[in-house]
Amino acid sequence: MQKIRFGTALYIGEDSLKRLSDFKNEKIFIVTDSFIASSALLPQIRSYMDPSTEILVFSEVIPDPPIDNIVAGLEYSKDFSATILLAIGGGSAIDAAKAMLYFGKLTGRFSGIRFITIPTTSGTGSEVTDFSIITDDEKGTKYPLITEEILPNEAILDAGLIAGLPPKQTADTGMDVLTHAIEAYVSTNANDISDALSEKAIRYVFTYLERAYKNGGDKEAREKMHMASTMAGMAFNITSLGINHGIAHAAGARWHIPHGRINSILLPHVIRHNAGMVEGNYGKNRTLAAGRYAEIAKFLELNAGNVQAGVRSLVNAILALQKKLSMPKSLSEWGITKEQFESDKNRVAEAALADRCTETNPVTLTKEDVIHILRKSFI
Template sequence: MNKWTFPTQIYAGPDSLNRLTEFNNESILIICDPFLKDSPSLTYVIGLMDSKNKVTIYTDVVPDPPITHVVKGIEFMEGIKPSVIIAIGGGSCIDMSKGIAYFGRKLKHMDIKSFIAVPTTSGTGSEVTSFAVLTDSETQIKYPLVDDAVLPDEALLTPLFVKTSPPSVTAFSGMDVLVHALEAYVATAANNFTDALAQQAIELVFEYLPKCHKPTATEHDRMSMHEASCLAGLSFNKAGVGIVHAMAHQLGGQFHVPHGLANSMLLPYVIGFNCSHNPAVAKKYAHLSAKLGFAGHNASEVDKLAALIEAIVTLQHTLDCPMNLTAFGVDKAVSETKLDLMADRALEDMCYRFNPYPANHDDLIGLYKKVL
């Protein structure tokens, strides 16, 4: 039996931030990426609320949020006892805020009426997913926090913050959207509902991500990618992802490769691997390739799959994505010493179990070697 609910209320569009004007007499904690502090965009957001509420800013946010930073955030929050938490940032900021809000409610019994996510990148879909990834700084192991209780109560999709995203951030986060959708499309828990969300996200990415990477990107282009990110998040939150993510988490943990870029490096090889081991996956991806116009409907399955992978690689080159760890700046001899460790940890990653083929340790080693 499939149960379908989307608990997070989604406000989308240039005027979505007007939702914040409805708060009155609240203690509001804004958790945001440090570079947003004193920015005109953040000043605008604060101006929507500060005349009728007490607004506090917290900016101790770092990439791959460590568990220790979540603890520090909770300690800070205890001093102001917010009734509303607003996370404004990328995936790391939103994930850290999820941990702060979750444990604040669960362990500290704080009366947080509303937890709102405002994504500033079109990538993670974290604003509508029921898990967060936190890092143990000592071991560099990433731990998932999985619970519907970490879902934001509301998500505000606004083009305000993504208008100024650097090209590399746009590229890597956008490839993250594509991987979310392509993995969800063949994940073990996929169904017709998640497929519909994933397909639309994939279509939007191929059309709008190259446009968003250019300085001529319009507000419509940016908003379309923002919506693609959210659609992909809704899809994989129910369907799962797969070994691209399980393996990418280790590249991020060991070599600090941006998550979307790590996903991008692995994607073409994992698609080929899964297709070669699962005929149903090959058939599904071939159908998608034809539907997107990458190959003719009468083309062979092999040609359709080749066309899909070629389209992905072409997109990566268009976005100036490094295609392997060496191109990113990691010494090959160093990365080789981590292969067994990364493969072992990828097998333990929560994303692994949704992959449509149960890849083993040697399979993962082989895939990692392709991106050294």
Template sequence: MKLDRIYLRTKIFYGENSLERLSSILGKRIWIICDRFLIENGSIRKVLEVIDNSNEVKLFNGVLPDTPLTVIGKGVAILKQFRPEVIIAFGGGSAIDTAKGILYFAREMKADAGIPLIAIPTTSGTGSEVTAATVVVDHETKKKHIFFDDSIYPDEAILDAKLTLSLPPEITANTGMDVLTHAMEAYVAKGASVYTDALAEKAVELIMKSLLQCYRHGDDGQAREQMLLASSLAGIAFSIAGLGMSHSVAHQVGGTFHIAHGLANAVLLNEVVLFNSRDSEVRAKYAQMAYRTGMVERSVDPGFAVDVLLTCIMSLKKMMNMPLTLAECGVSKEDFDKNVRYVAQNAVKDGCTPMNPIKITEQDVELLLKKLY
């Protein structure tokens, strides 16, 4: 007998003084995983300043975008040598995914004895600080692999909006659209429930109020905090409900054409909503999102409600000056034609595909990509 369940493991600290949580760690070997940029621009000092001097701290700054398997391998070797008692992942999705990937493979190799992971995001995007998912890239095959495992939920997440204030507009737009895609996909995914619906609806409400403000006025602390909360809400929602076609295609588009993950999702999202809306029940669910977030009155037809939802998403992208096609993202026609079938084949095999509300084929993905070129 199948039993429904909701599993929430991560303890979340949020608000103005949330980083102070780190000051309570005493006498431990702490391994901080981040990228080189956060060390060079001084952001790492905000973390180091609150860590007590009784701890031994080691930095790993080898994080790269789209978490390569080679970096994971180096990280596992360092973990076995340093034997940290606490791991802090500090940065965007790549830093947190790297830490989770290291822990995943270390546990597979019996080299990890339950080291607690504290995730501190510096972007409002992936929601990786509250999920059981990590994405890694095999650069030889240009394929992205997504792993889902309850053992890699971060034990704690620290959400401090001050750490996101310096995000440039382009990254704010890309990561913000990733949050929106998480919420939209979780809302109609096969694993959706009343719990995940509530989380996704609130996430979309916050995004529509705050993302454009963050893009235009990056120093607006309240808007940044709302986006950081939206990211975690959407992350929890998709970690329980699943994702779908947008992410399965975005993973492969990103790995093959080297397009930022959030931007790939932004390009895909409208066409994916249209594709899934072929099913009347899914279309009605999208309409519910428009009703519940105040985009339209409940009295209007569901089809019109979905049209308004799509218009809101497209308008948001245009106001943030985002590319709307793969060609505008810099993909050449030659490169597209050479790889479109390969991308479609890998997308259908992607770990997110089974949770899409309706079945997709390689031909469906190819057609969708050709519309977006």
């Protein structure tokens, strides 16, 4: 038996920010980062709020928010008695707000609070999930916090807020969407509903990501990628993810690689390994996952005359998209040295296997398997 819950109300379209004007006499605690706080976005969003609202802004969220960052936000807001928690930004801001919500509820401070998210990137899907990723800087590890307690009540999806996202960040976040959708599609928890969401998100990425990358003002491309991010988030909130994210959390924390970029580097190698198509041996160790990857190739109208051809076509399509987005294809191209790799590979592999996202990978992996994926990703 599976439980499928869509607990986040979505406000979408050009006028979606008007939802904020519905709140009167509220105390709104805004969690964001310094870039958003110093840009025109925050005043734009605040302009929709009723004058009766009282606002407190915590703008100290940093990328891959560590535990200390969460504690700082909780301490900053301790005397405010917020009635609404509003996260504005990318995955880091939303994840930080989720962690603050979780620990705040433990102490009774945020009991009954309404949690609203306004994503300003099209990538994490965090606005509709009960996942939050928190970093332990001392251990160089990322930990997924997974609980329905942190599922947002509402998400406001205004693609106009994404128009100024630079090409590199557009590429990173877009490839994160693709990884979410593909991992959800092959997850051991996949079902018809998650498949439908994943398929639509994958189609949108291959149709619109390059357009959004080349022209940030392409309104249609931005809107479709924003929806793709949310649909992929809804999919993996049902299914969880896999070893791609397990490794990305471990390697990203240790080597400080942007999350979408490390996911992109790993993705072709994870697909080949999960499909049993490694070391050029395409006839052995075929897995059920191979058939699922081939299904993706078929609905993308790639060459998929048989399972092997479908997997190869999907991998080649991903590599071609990476090239169009000028993304690094290996850890060494990103800048990881041989010495760094050899020194850290065992700890990264161990952390990846312990990551909760790895539990729903379609293939059970050993430490040696993960190191093999890492080596292929390094070259």
